[in-house]
Amino acid sequence: MFPKSLDPLYVARTLTIGAAAAAFFGTLWVVNGINAAPAWMALPLFTLLALLTLGMVVACIRLFTTARFFTPSGDQQAMKQADRYINIATIVQVVANVIGSALLILWGHANLTLPETVVTIGLYMLALAPLLRIPHYYLVGGFLTVTPIASVLCIPATIMVAGEVLQSWTIISGIVCGLAFLSLGYMNIQTTIRIRRGQHWLTRQPQAFVVQRSYSGLLNG
Numbered sequence: 379m380f381p382k383s384l385d386p387l388y389v390a391r392t393l394t395i396g397a398a399a400a401a402f403f404g405t406l407w408v409v410n411g412i413n414a415a416p417a418w419m420a421l422p423l424f425t426l427l428a429l430l431t432l433g434m435v436v437a438c439i440r441l442f443t444t445a446r447f448f449t450p451s452g453d454q455q456a457m458k459q460a461d462r463y464i465n466i467a468t469i470v471q472v473v474a475n476v477i478g479s480a481l482l483i484l485w486g487h488a489n490l491t492l493p494e495t496v497v498t499i500g501l502y503m504l505a506l507a508p509l510l511r512i513p514h515y516y517l518v519g520g521f522l523t524v525t526p527i528a529s530v531l532c533i534p535a536t537i538m539v540a541g542e543v544l545q546s547w548t549i550i551s552g553i554v555c556g557l558a559f560l561s562l563g564y565m566n567i568q569t570t571i572r573i574r575r576g577q578h579w580l581t582r583q584p585q586a587f588v589v590q591r592s593y594s595g596l597l598n599g
Contacts, residue, residue: 384460385452386580389510390573392464393566394441400563401434403499404556410492411552414545423553430560437567448574460509471502489535493526493551499559500524511580512569518562525558526551
């Protein structure tokens, strides 16, 4: 079903795009969660979020601007096959998310739209994990899939804390899952850097010379 091996630099490129997506959507989720949380939590959480997001944005920009030095040049057929699979998985995820959210709103369950979105992203991560062979995609994908479902099944939609009614599902899916998604972006960035330096296990495959050659070219100007 999947290519037997992918150029490590192709994987690094895909991870960089994933990191940028995680920075964007993870930030949106956390903001939604903070808005549903107690007011006294807002300032420290927004401060933490700003620092995390800014750091990831800067790292992603640096990775994108140096991408030309690390052009994938492995099995072109395998990369085209991987692109097709990723494109199909992305379309399925977007369509499922849009349709699912529309139906939930139509049926009067708008408070489930964020958990539903998180679950579709989690399943998307799990779909990409066997292709990219990156362990943290299994870990974070599983977490994003299970956590919203467990919260909806085990926790009331609203809870009372210090006389204030809180949207528990939004808080959990927003803050907890949002931070988990941001952590995936951070791990993507670190993995990309290691691949480019030839220090990741993927670069021990036969096509590792591609990484070493590209990195040497960057160092030599």
